[in-house]
Amino acid sequence: xxxxxxxxxxxxxxxxxxxxxxxxxxxxxxxxxxxxxxxxxxxxxxxxxxxxxxxxxxxxxxxxxxxxxxxxxxxxxxxxxxxxxxxxxxxxxxxxxxxxxxxxxxxxxxxxxxxxxxxxxxxxxxxxxxxxxxxxxxxxxxxxxxxxxxxxxxxxxxxxxxxxxxxxxxxxxxxxxxxxxxxxxxxxxxxxxxxxxxxxxxxxxxxxxxxxxxxxxxxxxxxxxxxxxxxxxxxxxxxxxxxxxxxxxxxxxxxxxxx
Amino acid sequence: xxxxxxxxxxxxxxxxxxxxxxxxxxxxxxxxxxxxxxxxxxxxxxxxxxxxxxxxxxxxxxxxxxxxxxxxxxxxxxxxxxxxxxxxxxxxxxxxxxxxxxxxxxxxxxxxxxxxxxxxxxxxxxxxxxxxxxxxxxxxxxxxxxxxxxxxxxxxxxxxxxxxxxxxxxxxxxxxxxxxxxxxxxxxxxxxxxxxxxxxxxxxxxxxxxxxxxxxxxxxxxxxxxxxxxxxxxxxxxxxxxxxxxxxxxxxxxxxxxxxxxxxxxxxxxxxxxxxxxxxxxxxxxxxxxxxxxxxxxxxxxxxxxxxxxxxxxxxxxxxxxxxxxxxxxxxxxxxxxxxxxxxxxxxxxxxxxxxxxxxxxxxxxxxxxxxxxxx
Numbered sequence: 001x002x003x004x005x006x007x008x009x010x011x012x013x014x015x016x017x018x019x020x021x022x023x024x025x026x027x028x029x030x031x032x033x034x035x036x037x038x039x040x041x042x043x044x045x046x047x048x049x050x051x052x053x054x055x056x057x058x059x060x061x062x063x064x065x066x067x068x069x070x071x072x073x074x075x076x077x078x079x080x081x082x083x084x085x086x087x088x089x090x091x092x093x094x095x096x097x098x099x100x101x102x103x104x105x106x107x108x109x110x111x112x113x114x115x116x117x118x119x120x121x122x123x124x125x126x127x128x129x130x131x132x133x134x135x136x137x138x139x140x141x142x143x144x145x146x147x148x149x150x151x152x153x154x155x156x157x158x159x160x161x162x163x164x165x166x167x168x169x170x171x172x173x174x175x176x177x178x179x180x181x182x183x184x185x186x187x188x189x190x191x192x193x194x195x196x197x198x199x200x201x202x203x204x205x206x207x208x209x210x211x212x213x214x215x216x217x218x219x220x221x222x223x224x225x226x227x228x229x230x231x232x233x234x235x236x237x238x239x240x241x242x243x244x245x246x247x248x249x250x251x252x253x254x255x256x257x258x259x
Numbered sequence: 260x261x262x263x264x265x266x267x268x269x270x271x272x273x274x275x276x277x278x279x280x281x282x283x284x285x286x287x288x289x290x291x292x293x294x295x296x297x298x299x300x301x302x303x304x305x306x307x308x309x310x311x312x313x314x315x316x317x318x319x320x321x322x323x324x325x326x327x328x329x330x331x332x333x334x335x336x337x338x339x340x341x342x343x344x345x346x347x348x349x350x351x352x353x354x355x356x357x358x359x360x361x362x363x364x365x366x367x368x369x370x371x372x373x374x375x376x377x378x379x380x381x382x383x384x385x386x387x388x389x390x391x392x393x394x395x396x397x398x399x400x401x402x403x404x405x406x407x408x409x410x411x412x413x414x415x416x417x418x419x420x421x422x423x424x425x426x427x428x429x430x431x432x433x434x435x436x437x438x439x440x441x442x443x444x445x446x447x448x449x450x451x452x453x454x455x456x457x458x459x460x461x462x463x464x465x466x467x468x469x470x471x472x473x474x475x476x477x478x479x480x481x482x483x484x485x486x487x488x489x490x491x492x493x494x495x496x497x498x499x500x501x502x503x504x505x506x507x508x509x510x511x512x513x514x515x516x517x518x519x520x521x522x523x524x525x526x527x528x529x530x531x532x533x534x535x536x537x538x539x540x541x542x543x544x545x546x547x548x549x550x551x552x553x554x555x556x557x558x559x560x561x562x563x564x565x566x567x568x569x570x571x572x573x574x575x576x577x578x579x580x581x582x583x584x585x586x587x588x589x590x591x592x593x594x595x596x597x598x599x600x601x602x603x604x605x606x607x608x609x610x611x612x613x614x615x616x617x618x619x620x621x622x623x624x625x626x627x628x629x630x631x632x633x634x635x
Binding site: 074075078084086090091092093094095099102103104105106108115116117119143145146147 | 499500501503504507508511512515516517518519520521574578579631632633634
């Protein structure tokens with residue numbers, strides 16, 4: 001395994017008297033899919049928001065490509081190559097796929113000294129990227145609202161990759177999706193990883209994590225329970241760590257291990 | 260599975276993606292409701308008011324001018340609504356800007372160009388304040404600008420009475436004589452062309468009085484020129500520029516837009532300022548045309564602007580709409596108002612008509628929008 005592209009060391013984050021993160025460490029290597037697991041309230045969202053520049057850590061260090069790093073705004077993280085795809089906020093349904101794809105990164109062309117949105121270029125690139133991702137569009141002007149949830153996640157991932165993301169943070173991309181759509185998104189994650197991009201995959205679904213993950217870090221009540229490598233851990237162990245042990249074990253008996 | 264999940268190649272045509280016919284594609288657009296409404300309204304008045312002079316040169320000029328007034332404020336309201344905000348203070352802003360011009364130029368003796376520029380600066384500063392308060396407090400712009408509807412109207416009446424003891428200030432035409440900026444809002448253009456039309460007999464000429472021999476319609480009012488400039492400029496800004504994409508994004512989902520790096524606050528505040536700019540253009544044209552300013556001018560204009568925009572296919576909650584649609588909505592508004600007058604219909608029925616058109620257009624627009632955006 002190569003050098004980590006980003007290292008988070010003993011990250012602590014306090015909100016007033018609430019300790020959301022109590023010393024979490026994690027590193028991500030290019031070309032791996034690092035799954036961040038945890039139940040609701042475990043601190044997953046706070047942690048990735050620290051990684052993507054939304055929150056400043058109260059304590060702890062972040063190294064990006066070996067150098068210490070301080071983000072002041074999400075924009076800093078984006079320009080450093082850290083892209084985050086949020087579950088519901090990935091796309092704007094009323095806007096066309098092409099306008100969404102280039103939102104915040106609009107291509108410009110100059111006509112008589114005035115900069116215009118280069119629709120021709122945007123449409124061409126969008127259609128190309130969508131074809132690569134296996135999404136059928138009627139046209140680049142089709143509204144995102146007409147796409148399925150899985151397709152929206154895929155468009156958002158394609159967008160991040162197209163704009164040079166080195167680290168792709170996916171915030172529960174599969175939690176609201178059906179079986180087929182989930183499979184499509186997981187296949188997309190796999191393809192992106194194979195292109196050499198570091199993927200941080202947040203989920204509370206162990207089966208989705210096992211499907212694509214190379215390494216697993218489990219968060220519980222703001223603390224990390226360590227990082228495990230694929231093949232060294234079973235889904236049951238991951239499940240137990242997430243739930244913090246006992247209670248789920250009892251439940252599992254009656255549910256037949258389907259959680 | 261992780262290593263076996265193959266990337267799907269070029270997929271076969273999805274059987275569930277319906278091919279749309281070219282005709283359907285042309286029809287399904289945000290402005291469809293407004294286009295249909297415009298055709299309907301013109302057909303209606305061509306049948307009931309053809310012989311009343313509504314479609315003579317003067318008649319056309321009358322409803323064009325009224326429609327152009329609506330277009331000017333509708334363009335501002337449209338872009339602001341697409342950016343996700345409302346401005347209910349437009350009407351009060353019109354009264355305010357007019358009184359500022361009149362007080363400074365007539366009562367205080369400032370050069371008219373300075374008065375006009377002052378009105379623009381003050382109005383746009385208030386627009387920026389509207390936007391700043393909406394962004395900072397997180398309150399709905401409906402409430403913030405409703406407050407300014409009252410604050411500005413009250414200040415305008417107070418200011419007029421305090422300085423001149425009157426709510427109507429006249430004499431602007433006299434002080435505007437020879438001013439370099441005033442003709443940009445007053446006057447008419449293409450007068451030579453219209454004289455030529457009159458010489459050819461296409462336009463009637465005055466047969467009596469001091470203007471004998473001159474055409475009854477002597478040119479295109481600057482008001483109409485402003486409406487056309489704002490319409491074309493607004494349309495290009497929205498559909499062909501980066502800023503236009505930001506306007507859609509800010510109104511569509513402000514948080515998602517922020518995550519993508521769109522400066523949402525700047526976009527919204529700029530649009531509040533643009534709305535104030537449009538209101539001031541309206542006010543200045545009106546003051547130059549009438550030669551006076553009145554503290555009660557612009558009453559209810561904010562709703563007329565919003566109605567035009569909504570007839571034009573914009574979504575009240577933002578993120579979707581069309582400047583061309585809003586302009587057509589304004590045209591419908593003007594033609595119906597003047598057409599009923601020409602047709603001799605009882606003027607109170609205007610509101611009935613307008614309500615019905617509003618309802619029909621919005622029902623059609625909602626249906627179209629659902630097809631386009633996949634909204635449920």
